[in-house]
Amino acid sequence: MAPAFRLSLKAKASDNMSHLMVDFSQEKAMLQGLKFLPVPATPEIQVSECQVSDNTVTVVWTLPEPDNKIDHYILEHRRTNHEGPPRIREDYPWMVVEGIREEQHTITGLRFDTHYMTFRVRACNKAVAGEFSEPVTLETHAFTFKLDSSSAHQNLKVEDLCVEWDSSGGKVQEIRKEKNRTNSPMHSPARFV
Structure with a gap:
């Protein structure tokens, strides 16, 4: 604020320089008008x-x-x-x-x-x-990898982290027994992967 005071202050002196008066009313009003930001609250x-x-x-x-x-x-x-x-x-x-x-x-x-x-x-x-x-x-846990047996192919036998191809039909044999269908589209030839 010192440079601002130097620019705005105008000293008043008597003719014989026996008395010197400085008016701070303008600066006082400026200082009172300043608004400071408060410290933010802690999140x-x-x-x-x-x-x-x-x-x-x-x-x-x-x-x-x-x-x-x-x-x-x-x-x-x-x-x-x-x-x-x-x-x-x-x-x-x-x-x-x-x-x-x-x-x-x-x-x-x-x-x-x-x-x-x-x-x-x-x-x-x-x-x-x-x-x-x-x-x-x-x-922070690492991603746990698991195989989903419910959405796996009918000939896949899924257990935890192990997958095995069941050439005999796996789930298909169980479905065939339950529904007793002869021309099921779910029949798969025996394959090995």
Whole structure:
């Protein structure tokens, strides 16, 4: 504000320079008219709404009260080896995602061997960033591959992670016995794959 004061201040002096007076009323009015943005409230991560699937995590948070002065959010995440609150010293650094405009963000490209991840978020307005939320640790399971026996071909015998071709007809034989049809389109020649 000093340069502004120098431009607006006009000293008034008496003829013999025995008295010098400076009027600060204009500057006082300007200072009283200034409005400062408050520090944004601390967001809360909604663990029940966060989604973990395959190698992606969607983190959802809310503010205690709606704030239309929020410009963006900063989300930080890091790998950890345990469940629960973060420890003072961790082996992995915080990864930063800036410029988030919504109250949720999806992190993709995670490795399947990432067992736990810790997340924290803070709100920023155009002047200042608020405090980080309480860190939340989510378990990031790898995608579990399973074979579905109900949708498999009739000649496939599916058990857990094993598939076997049944040349005798497998499901077809059971269906034939139940419906007692002679010209069923589900008959397949014996094949080996």
